[in-house]
Each structure stands twice: as C-alpha cells, then as structure tokens.
C-alpha cells in the first residue's frame with residue numbers, strides 16, 4: 001500500500017493541505033484569534049507553515065526531517081482548550097474532504113491528531 005505521504009499527494013499535496021488548513025483556522029470563529037495575527041507577520045507565518053509541511057512530510061513517511069519545536073514546546077503557554085482542539089481537527093477533516101482523501105487515510109490522520117492531544121491541549 002502507498003505510504004501516507006504518497007496518499008496525501010506528496011510534497012505538492014501536503015503544501016496545498018497546509019495552506020488550506022491554516023487559511024481555514026484563520027476563518028474559524030473558534031480559533032481565528034490564535035492565527036490571524038500571523039497575517040501581519042508573513043515571515044513568521046511562512047516559517048510556521050514550513051514546519052507544518054515538514055511535520056506532515058516526515059510523520060507520514062516522506063523525505064527529510066522535522067526542524068520545528070516539539071508539539072509540547074510549540075503549544076506551551078497557549079492553554080488550548082478541548083473545544084479549540086476539536087475546532088482545529090474539524091478544519092483538517094474539511095480540507096481532507098475537499099481534497100477527496102480516502103476514508104482510511106482520513107482515519108489515519110485523525111488517529112495521529114488524537115495521539116498528539118496530550119502534548120498540545122492545556123500545556
């Protein structure tokens with residue numbers, strides 16, 4: 001079976017997913033306040049997006065390493081609530097749907113997202 005990386009569309013697919021997920025977060029009433037400030041800091045936004053691409057690529061069996069912070073470190077001090085976490089996952093699933101990602105791949109992504117919960121929520 002193709003790797004998760006391949007099923008997400010490789011580098012091009014992952015770059016599009018990241019762009020659309022970040023844009024969805026910026027429009028999601030529940031979490032937009034966390035993300036819209038980055039519109040005024042395109043350099044920082046591009047750095048975070050680069051880390052998101054690397055995180056997804058290396059975590060899905062693609063090439064290269066992740067150079068960003070650990071999940072606990074990246075989200076430390078934000079005190080992200082369960083409702084916010086669910087809102088972010090909703091955005092991710094909506095974008096996967098739009099890309100017609102198959103149900104099994106969608107489940108795998110959901111599983112990965114849930115496995116990271118304790119390092120992201122309320123840290």
Ligand code: HEM
Pocket residue numbers: 031034035047048051052055067068069070074075080084085086088112113114116120
């Ligand atoms: C499955 C869930 C999530 C994953 C996999 C994830 C992943 C990441 C990654 C890889 C980074 C980049 C870290 C770096 O640049 O070093 C990041 C940054 C960030 N995340 Fe998340 N995240 C998740 C959920 C959330 C949620 C629920 C929120 C808030 C509602 C959030 C808010 C942020 C913010 C604001 C940053 C930028 C931090 C900075 O400026 O350095 N994340 N996330």
